[in-house]
Amino acid sequence: MTRIDMLTSELHELVAPVLPHAGTDKQLPELGVVRIEARDGVLHAIATDRYTLAASRHMLGDQVDDFTLTIDRVDAAGILRLFRFTKNEDPELRIIVDQMPMPSDSGSSLLGLGIRIDGPDGKRLVLHDRAYDIPTPLDTWRHILAAAMNRPLTPVTPAVGMAGWAMGKWAKSTGKGEYAALFAGPPAETGQSSAPMLVIIGDRVAGLWAQAGMPGGDHTDLLEGSLWRKDLAGVEGEDPSSFMAPPPAAPLGEQEAPDPGADRELLVQAAELVISTQFASPSMLQRKLKVGFAKAAQLMELLEGFLVVGPVEGSRARDVLARPFDLDVVVAKIRAGEVAE
16 A cells, blocks of 8 residues: 655646646547656656647655556546645645455456545545556656657757647646746657657656647748738838846845936836836836836836835736835835835
């Protein structure tokens, strides 16, 4: 018997990222599963539909016996629905992997590998191993992923075909505030224009993403014949780098006060907008102050130095720390260049 104690949030972080990648093709039922594996003190969940493959990991506090268990994707989704957590309540679950009685039409008592999940509120879910005898990529997922991680990396081709439905899968695998890094490799076989992309989401999730069937070549015809080029003909554009966000701000204690020659009045206007609306995003400042995105992002970083807004958290708007009654004090500090300590 193997026992694992983990928080409900940890179970979600293990299963939820891979669940979107489990196959849904009725002709390939052997892919409509999530595999759970324990090896060398690490618990993994893996799923694939042959176009994407995702694996997640969770470090176990205690050494447990190695095991491999396969559950149906519908059952995996049921785990996430039955066992829930909130910001204020994250129950600890007891997970048992052992030989358990199997349902039988004959009424005889048969034992098979299963998993039982018990919650502190009395909720219990028992699932049985659904492993198929048909070989699938799940059998060799470690070798497949290791080969992608150890291959030479190459620059991404001029055009990479990515199906929208597959992009949605990886979006669901990426947690709040996380970024998915994509790594290109050389063609796996002669005649292929590219190999599957390696996807890394921190130390939590890794996988492969087969690109859509793009033909070989440099794909310049996709631009030369583009109707967008026709729409934008004769329009002089800005340098694309001007829309790039500035590098992350230094830690609060290391930030410097605005340069005396800087446009402090523009920063005052930004502070007044953010504090009065209690909403903070570069795009809002860009619209209201009629400035470029890079300038708006810079203003937001300066406001963080004055404790008007909190740090960046992914793509969502920043938290507003200053309240309307703080406005006069904040404006005075900005004009005096007094960065908060």
